[in-house]
Amino acid sequence: MRDKELYTQILGIRSPWEVSEVELAVEDGEVKVFVEQEAGTEQHCPKCGQSCPGYDRRRRSWRHLDTCQFKTILVAEVPRIKCPEHGVVTVGVPWSEPGSGFTALFEALVIDWLKEASLAAVSRQLGLSWNAIDRIMQRAVQRGLERRVEIQPTHIGVDETSFRKRHDYVTVVSDQAGQTVLHVADDRGQNSLTGFYETLSEGQKAGIESVSMDMWPAYIRATLDAIPDAREKIAFDKFHVAKYLGDAVDKVRRAEHRGLLADGRDDLTRTRHHWLMNPQNMSLDQWRGFKALRESTLKTARAWAIKEFAMTLWDYTSRSWATKAWKRWLAWAVRSRLEPVKKVARTIKDHLWGIINAVVLKADNGGAESINSRIKMIKVRSRGFRNKARFRNAIYFHLGGLDLYPTGIKQQGLPT
Numbered sequence: 001m002r003d004k005e006l007y008t009q010i011l012g013i014r015s016p017w018e019v020s021e022v023e024l025a026v027e028d029g030e031v032k033v034f035v036e037q038e039a040g041t042e043q044h045c046p047k048c049g050q051s052c053p054g055y056d057r058r059r060r061s062w063r064h065l066d067t068c069q070f071k072t073i074l075v076a077e078v079p080r081i082k083c084p085e086h087g088v089v090t091v092g093v094p095w096s097e098p099g100s101g102f103t104a105l106f107e108a109l110v111i112d113w114l115k116e117a118s119l120a121a122v123s124r125q126l127g128l129s130w131n132a133i134d135r136i137m138q139r140a141v142q143r144g145l146e147r148r149v150e151i152q153p154t155h156i157g158v159d160e161t162s163f164r165k166r167h168d169y170v171t172v173v174s175d176q177a178g179q180t181v182l183h184v185a186d187d188r189g190q191n192s193l194t195g196f197y198e199t200l201s202e203g204q205k206a207g208i209e210s211v212s213m214d215m216w217p218a219y220i221r222a223t224l225d226a227i228p229d230a231r232e233k234i235a236f237d238k239f240h241v242a243k244y245l246g247d248a249v250d251k252v253r254r255a256e257h258r259g260l261l262a263d264g265r266d267d268l269t270r271t272r273h274h275w276l277m278n279p280q281n282m283s284l285d286q287w288r289g290f291k292a293l294r295e296s297t298l299k300t301a302r303a304w305a306i307k308e309f310a311m312t313l314w315d316y317t318s319r320s321w322a323t324k325a326w327k328r329w330l331a332w333a334v335r336s337r338l339e340p341v342k343k344v345a346r347t348i349k350d351h352l353w354g355i356i357n358a359v360v361l362k363a364d365n366g367g368a369e370s371i372n373s374r375i376k377m378i379k380v381r382s383r384g385f386r387n388k389a390r391f392r393n394a395i396y397f398h399l400g401g402l403d404l405y406p407t408g409i410k411q412q413g414l415p416t
């Protein structure tokens with residue numbers, strides 16, 4: 001039969017397996033390729049490798065890449081052997097990993113698609129259920145985590161990110177150098193981070209040089225408990241400090257705007273994004289247009305100047321110079337008579353040790369910022385994943401830097 005030869009070629013079937021029959025169902029757009037082992041093939045136990053007598057055969061099927069636009073199903077009678085040590089065991093097949101209803105190449109295709117497209121699109125394009133996609137992702141992540149060589153984190157960041165509802169969080173630990181996610185845990189409590197530290201050896205823990213984070217007591221405690229000399233390593237980074245100060249500027253603006261409106265003045269109408277924008281991201285026109293406002297005597301302008309000055313205090317290399325500069329800034333902020341700014345200044349004062357660490361260790365959290373925005377994208381793409389375990393899994397899948405593909409998949413044709 002020509003068909004048999006064709007499919008042997010297309011699917012890369014190799015001895016001891018051979019195509020025995022091809023069944024085309026044109027009306028269903030489906031082709032079934034039956035594969036069997038050559039008679040007299042010696043069987044080995046997949047667990048211990050010893051030669052074993054055959055026990056029986058079980059029919060199994062796997063979805064493969066479409067061929068000539070036909071949904072293609074591989075069907076085989078897979079031998080089970082009886083091992084004196086391991087009992088009755090199904091032998092492995094070269095085209096699929098155990099427990100999967102898909103060939104390795106098909107799983108690789110799904111993995112490639114998932115990297116580029118939303119779950120809904122993958123489901124539609126490949127005609128797969130959400131559960132099937134979920135299982136493929138789970139296996140991919142599990143494989144990737146098992147293959148991951150021992151991590152050697154030196155500069156790490158820890159951050160919370162919300163899942164669906166506003167007060168439902170996961171904790172994400174990332175490697176600043178590789179910008180990959182090392183660990184994802186439920187919630188944002190002390191245990192969420194302790195769980196990560198517990199996976200590390202004493203040597204790995206000692207190798208950590210900085211831990212960037214928000215001024216969040218649970219993460220601070222977990223790190224102080226687990227990491228040697230943590231007091232010199234915990235870094236409250238620029239990204240988070242900027243966020244607090246930005247919120248303070250916005251509170252000052254809102255209150256002032258209300259007061260001005262009551263007096264019939266619209267000085268601050270539609271100016272919100274100017275105050276919140278990073279000046280470095282402004283166009284020259286925007287910066288010029290903003291001049292009158294930022295140089296005005298408005299309280300908002302004063303709050304903004306205090307914030308922006310704090311943004312210039314991150315380049316010191318000397319601990320004592322950095323401390324002096326920050327203390328001068330604190331004195332200014334505390335005397336500002338702007339309640340939201342004073343409140344943040346008090347928080348900063350209490351955490352100054354960790355801010356100075358961030359300055360001198362150069363532990364800026366740009367990596368975490370970019371990971372955060374990528375997680376937001378994952379959230380959008382994973383719409384429909386209704387539980388947290390799947391969300392965690394998707395973070396590892398997209399940001400874990402893991403080798404996700406089934407074993408041997410880099411070859412052309414079916415792996416042998």
Ligand SMILES: [Zn+2]
Nearest residue numbers: 045048083086
């Ligand atoms: Zn065995």
